[in-house]
């Protein structure tokens with residue numbers, strides 16, 4: 001692969017997800033980069049914190065009416081040093097000086113049942129719990145979600161079988177082969193928060209034909225996102241059910257995501273169809289499968305995935321039972337284990353939602369600890385965004401910022417009103433996120449062309465998504481988007 005040079009002092013912005021410690025960073029800088037021969041300035045000073053490896057044994061479950069609460073307690077008094085060597089080699093996480101170091105990690109993450117959302121009697125409680133979770137933490141677990149255990153187990157098995165293929169097989173699907181940012185990425189090829197992520201990745205999206213009208217350097221770049229996936233065709237004998245299983249899994253996750261966004265809309269005091277109208281009939285989504293190999297020492301890797309926020313609206317994540325995912329409590333900066341809970345997905349908000357709610361709903365900062373468990377860890381996040389041609393309002397109008405709303409008259413699904421083409425108008429930016437959103441006035445930008453007319457019309461979802469994937473995979477951009485074919 002060719003080298004990509006960044007101007008002095010500037011890191012080529014290349015991340016899917018946002019670095020959390022960016023109060024001093026602008027949209028033109030980032031800390032997640034592709035490792036593929038990118039020349040970057042020296043990383044910022046960093047400190048090292050040691051965290052306990054596992055709080056799983058300390059976790060307890062308690063049930064109540066519409067939600068279950070996971071109480072996760074980890075050891076207190078986590079030492080902090082500025083040394084480069086980890087103080088606890090069994091569980092070290094390098095981070096930056098802007099990290100708020102956890103002295104304890106003890107928080108409640110609700111487990112919500114989607115059946116409670118469908119039941120008129122329990123819906124108000126469900127919505128209240130969802131609102132509270134998204135205001136306080138930006139995350140919750142969802143159970144009774146309608147996706148069978150057979151489907152999730154089959155998806156996991158497919159992913160595990162793929163990653164078990166010989167490297168030469170996997171390299172036939174390198175993401176660089178795809179203009180549409182789909183395919184395989186080797187371990188060590190991506191950075192988050194100035195550290196290399198110790199994981200392999202496999203990325204998919206809606207299975208569609210490429211737009212025949214797309215012309216590199218002339219068409220809006222985001223139109224190049226539409227297209228087919230790469231599949232392990234040459235290894236179908238080894239993975240006979242891989243493609244149909246992954247496609248069906250994405251379809252079911254799309255359905256689940258629509259339902260979750262319907263609930264999110266109601267929890268914000270909006271009409272149930274608010275986001276359905278916004279997202280359109282062809283929402284853009286990305287499914288990422290990741291393998292975090294178990295490592296025996298911290299010299300091999302310092303972290304599975306560095307701390308960051310997701311950039312989009314909604315992330316629905318399936319993880320195995322190994323553990324290692326952590327979320328940061330917004331109010332305190334403390335880290336909490338987002339431990340595996342069987343038959344659930346973890347639901348988190350991305351920065352687009354945080355921005356649209358004026359910061360009311362949190363985009364959770366999260367990371368994956370270095371995997372010292374002795375077994376490989378697999379996770380499958382699903383990122384859900386509007387149709388690429390969508391204009392997104394800067395902020396939801398007339399948003400009630402109360403901690404609690406009265407949901408006693410919340411709509412049920414049967415009462416869902418028909419969409420009436422409601423008009424979205426931007427109200428201006430009141431919160432400054434970490435990622436740049438396409439400038440509504442930058443009508444000359446190829447990213448924004450055809451999506452943004454003026455500041456009142458909001459920002460381009462397609463341009464936003466493209467910026468995200470472009471930052472994560474600059475080698476794909478360099479190959480497919482910088483010259484006409």
Ligand SMILES: [Fe+2]
Nearest residue numbers: 017309310366
């Ligand atoms: Fe993430």
